Amino acid sequence: MKKIKTLCAVCAMAMCFSTLSVTASAEETSGGAALTREQCNKIVETAIEEYHIVVPDMEEYKAYIWDMAKESGLTANAVETQFQADFGKAAERKKLNEKRAADVYINSAEEAMAALDEINAEKHTAYNLGVGPFAEKADYLDALQLDKEAFKERVEHEMKNNQGGELVEKLGIEDFNEKLPGVSLRSIREDVQQESNGILTNLNTSDNTIVKGYLNARVFSVTGNPGSFTYERIKSYGVSNYGSAKNGSCSLSGSSGSHTAVIHASGYIGYISVTGQIPFSAG
Structure with a gap:
């Protein structure tokens, strides 16, 4: 009887070790095991090739x-899942944004900002898009089907006397004249x-995020007339709000005697690399 009990115990232990081995093997196969740098690099290389x-x-x-x-303690499965979430529909999204760029309607960040720049030049205002991701705003503009003149007219109407409105609210449009001197001598x-x-x-989808930069400088003009100023000395610059981007970095182009300066900024949204520019004028 004692021998039988001993054999049963040995069998039970063997089965237990076998089960643990299978479980560990399954976890490793499914990506549940701790991720190594080598594994992570391989996943990145595969994702770059698969999603272009x-x-x-x-x-x-x-x-x-x-x-x-490493910081989030992610498994291989979690990293692969994030790549799928960020790039699984990238080609579809890029095609949509290319179609938007080709139509006559204001439905992209570039088109909206260009229209606001026209208003600013015509009306001596300083309207700007609100900081943050623009994808949902582009979808909203798609539904409105406003050409450039209709878009400008609606913005001016909603911004008049600081009344605001749905379009201004959705795009987060603000008037920087509240913070900066207006155009004057x-x-x-x-x-x-x-x-x-x-x-x-986002170079993979052409989606955008709006960011805010600052520039502190000394400007100079022989006459003092608007439009004649140049940057005599740039004291400091930077990106004060990267919108939805993380791990941001920036550099500046623009030297003494230039009428304009540009902050070149980049960062990441999830696993997506984003890059672009923030323009400035000496006035």
Whole structure:
């Protein structure tokens, strides 16, 4: 009887070890095991090939994904799932945005910002798009079917006397004249603190996010007339709000004597690389 009990115990232990081995093997196969740097790099390489992902720097991108995965304790399955979520419908989205760019309606961030720039030049206003992702706003504009003149007319009507309206609210349009001096005769040399919004573009889908930058500088003009100023010295610059982007970085182009300056900014939204510009004018 004792022998039988002993044999039963041994069999039970053997079955237990066998079950644990199968479970561990299943977890490893399904991506449940801890992710290694080598595995992560392989997943990134496979995803780039499968989804035709555009990245500015392969090694930097691999390091970024690894840091994200390590910080959050992600498994291989979780990383692959995130790639699927971010890029599974990228080709479909890019096709939609290309169609938008080709039609006569204002339904993209570039078109909306260009229309606002026209209003600003004509009316000496400083209207700008609100910071944040633009994909849902583009879908909203799609439904409105406003050409450029209709879009400009509606914006001006809604912004008149700060009344606001649905379009202004949906696009988060704000008037920077509330923060900056209006267009008028100025000193021939003065220090200015400027803010401007720009567009970061997802190269895989052409979707956008709006970001806000700042520029502190000394400007100069021989006459002091609007439109004649140049940047004499740029003191500081940066991106104060990256919208939905993370891990942002930026650089500046624009030297002494230039009428304009541009902040070149980039970052990531999830696993998506975004890049673009924030323009400034000396006035």
